[in-house]
Amino acid sequence: MKKILIFIILLLILIALSYSIYKIIQKNQTNDPDNTQTSTTSIPSKSSPETPSSNFVFPITQFKERITKKPFSIHVTPQNSPVQPERFTGYHTGTDVEYQDITTDVPVYAIADGEIIYSNFVSGYGGVLILKINISDSVHSILYGHLRPSSLPNIGKTFKKGEQMAVLGTNYSSETDGERRHLHFSILSNDRIDLKGYVQSQSELSEWIDPLTLYK
Numbered sequence: 764m765k766k767i768l769i770f771i772i773l774l775l776i777l778i779a780l781s782y783s784i785y786k787i788i789q790k791n792q793t794n795d796p797d798n799t800q801t802s803t804t805s806i807p808s809k810s811s812p813e814t815p816s817s818n819f820v821f822p823i824t825q826f827k828e829r830i831t832k833k834p835f836s837i838h839v840t841p842q843n844s845p846v847q848p849e850r851f852t853g854y855h856t857g858t859d860v861e862y863q864d865i866t867t868d869v870p871v872y873a874i875a876d877g878e879i880i881y882s883n884f885v886s887g888y889g890g891v892l893i894l895k896i897n898i899s900d901s902v903h904s905i906l907y908g909h910l911r912p913s914s915l916p917n918i919g920k921t922f923k924k925g926e927q928m929a930v931l932g933t934n935y936s937s938e939t940d941g942e943r944r945h946l947h948f949s950i951l952s953n954d955r956i957d958l959k960g961y962v963q964s965q966s967e968l969s970e971w972i973d974p975l976t977l978y979k
């Protein structure tokens with residue numbers, strides 16, 4: 764009799780256990796589709812592959828990949844320059860980003876929130892704009908050169924980070940003052956308006972910073 768009682772208790776425990784396991788499995792199965800849906804549809808990518816994880820967005824598409832001729836601080840002469848023929852001698856204050864192979868409009872973007880403090884046609888550049896922004900709480904002048912003059916914004920206009928400001932000028936045209944299609948992009952570590960693309964000494968060059976340091 765005692766043995767039968769133990770057997771019945773064991774049997775009941777077994778049935779209870781089986782039922783619990785069945786319920787858990789059933790619950791997981793009904794939740795599964797929901798879980799899958801949440802993970803695939805409601806977590807959109809917060810940034811495009813073009814958007815770096817720093818506080819700044821790139822000034823132009825394929826910024827790093829297209830710095831193929833004149834990086835920041837390169838010292839060029841008419842003899843050694845990677846761009847021929849060369850009319851300049853000196854240390855490069857900016858970074859050149861090359862787009863001669865692209866025939867559609869190439870937009871340039873505000874790398875951070877800022878205000879236009881210069882916008883004009885300049886000999887040697889074509890269209891130029893300077894955006895004043897803050898980097899680590901100090902003002903910097905961000906120069907974009909060789910732009911289409913008709914696309915330039917007015918002085919005083921403000922832009923949010925990532926907003927399009929203008930487009931590059933056409934290859935070897937009056938828009939770029941005869942230059943190949945590229946962006947000259949430089950960062951002056953104060954809010955002066957300085958259009959120099961080259962300087963003659965390293966001490967002069969120390970007023971500019973390498974744009975790539977913003978994207979590490």
Ligand SMILES: [Zn+2]
Pocket residue numbers: 833855857858859946947948960
């Ligand atoms: Zn340049």
